[in-house]
Amino acid sequence: MEIRIVAFDHPDAAKLTAEVQQEYVRRYGNEDETPVAVAEFAPPQGLFLVGYLDGVPVASGGWRTHEGGAVELKRxxxxxxxxxxxxxxxxxxxxxxxxxxxxxxxxVLETGTKQPEAIALYLSSDYHEIPAFGLYGDLVESRCYGKNLARD
Structure with missing residues (x-):
């Protein structure tokens, strides 16, 4: 897979973001309403990535600055x-x-119990449950995870 840095509002990023929002609708009944802004995913405060297989956008993800020297994964x-x-x-x-x-x-990141594949990925990648945060932090379906990044 080729992974490229793109703007959060790049057409491929927008397409995949719209698809993930529809996935949330299927699983939870509504889109993720967490406030996000294009500028939050632009260096140096953030980054957005799109993965391509044979030139076709198939994956996305981004991070934005979070408190305490952390970044929050989104989308x-x-x-x-x-x-x-x-x-x-x-x-x-x-x-x-x-x-x-x-x-x-x-x-850090927030996901939900109706995304068991995501939870399995994070747990198998050394993420651990952390105190709830964000817009959905008080919902029973919400799960928050964190991982310390290795320092050289």
Whole structure:
């Protein structure tokens, strides 16, 4: 998979973001209403990535600055046709690598119980449950995870 840095409002990023929003509608009944702004995913305060297989956008994910030297992952998504091929794991690794290169010491994220594949990915990638945060932090379905990034 080729992973490219793109603007959050790049057409491929927008397409994948719209698809992940529809995935949230299918699973939870509504889109993720967490406030996000294009500028939050632009260096140096953030980054947005799109993964391509044979020139076709199949995965996305971004990070934005969070408190305490951390970054928050947002809009991790893999299209259905590319699932089960290690694409999400590769995207997660690149998000972590770029966040660490930008000076982040920790990664945090919020997901939900109706995304068991995401939870399994994070747990198998050394993420641990952390106190709830964000717009959905008080919902029973919400799960928040964090991971300290290795320092050289």
């Amino acid at each position: 991790m998504y893999v299209v259905k046709s590319a699932r089960g091929r290690g694409v999400a794991r590769a995207m997660l690794a690149e998000l972590e690598r770029t966040a660490q290169a930008a000076g982040a010491v920790r990664v």
